[in-house]
Amino acid sequence: MASVHEVLTRLESKARPGQLKGMARYGMATERRLGVSVPDMRKIAKDLGRNHELAIELWKTKIPEAMIVAAMIDEPEKLTEKQMDDWVKDINSWDVCDQVCMNLFENTPLAWKKILEWSKGEEEFVRRTAFSLIACLAWHDKKAEDERFIELLPIIRRGATDERNFVKKAVNWALRNTGKKNRNLNRAAIKAAKQIELVGSKTARWIASDAIRELESSSVQRRLRK
Numbered sequence: 159m160a161s162v163h164e165v166l167t168r169l170e171s172k173a174r175p176g177q178l179k180g181m182a183r184y185g186m187a188t189e190r191r192l193g194v195s196v197p198d199m200r201k202i203a204k205d206l207g208r209n210h211e212l213a214i215e216l217w218k219t220k221i222p223e224a225m226i227v228a229a230m231i232d233e234p235e236k237l238t239e240k241q242m243d244d245w246v247k248d249i250n251s252w253d254v255c256d257q258v259c260m261n262l263f264e265n266t267p268l269a270w271k272k273i274l275e276w277s278k279g280e281e282e283f284v285r286r287t288a289f290s291l292i293a294c295l296a297w298h299d300k301k302a303e304d305e306r307f308i309e310l311l312p313i314i315r316r317g318a319t320d321e322r323n324f325v326k327k328a329v330n331w332a333l334r335n336t337g338k339k340n341r342n343l344n345r346a347a348i349k350a351a352k353q354i355e356l357v358g359s360k361t362a363r364w365i366a367s368d369a370i371r372e373l374e375s376s377s378v379q380r381r382l383r384k
Contacts, residue, residue: 176193210233304340333366
């Protein structure tokens with residue numbers, strides 16, 4: 159098994175510190191960040207293969223790129239609720255949040271339960287993780303029944319008044335991805351968006367109008383008809 163030191167050495171060899179300012183402009187936390195691209199992280203993760211123990215140790219470094227690689231190599235079947243709760247509390251950047259959701263959390267049946275819990279959390283990135291997870295499941299889960307996503311729409315409506323930037327963008331993403339999954343969910347998401355639009359919050363209006371614009375667009379409607 160590769161050691162944490164060996165993985166960090168590989169990450170450091172791909173580091174581009176000059177990219178950190180640009181990353182900060184996109185809202186990524188740059189503390190301890192090396193400046194490694196996602197394709198390079200994916201290559202390293204592919205070479206490492208699945209390894210739960212190594213993933214746990216990489217996460218402990220609190221280096222964003224090492225945390226993302228940890229999510230890429232961890233074994234979903236070994237995830238526990240405690241690990242998920244511990245990890246989500248450590249997240250402090252939207253890209254780490256989204257990479258963890260799409261590479262690891264969405265692949266465990268526990269995801270649906272944690273969405274309900276985390277959507278009630280007070281911390282910005284705990285709550286963002288809940289809505290990013292909805293977006294990722296809507297995007298990738300081909301087996302889930304429509305009803306599971308319809309049951310999440312009230313949670314999206316409640317989250318639509320959260321003015322924090324990283325939460326509201328994830329709520330919008332969750333609503334849009336749900337509505338792009340199929341024609342039935344498209345209708346349900348548009349209906350939910352129109353309800354959100356009436357809430358009277360500036361944030362809710364932005365989330366709703368942006369989602370409606372995309373979900374009613376000719377390109378999305380054309381794709382769903384096919």
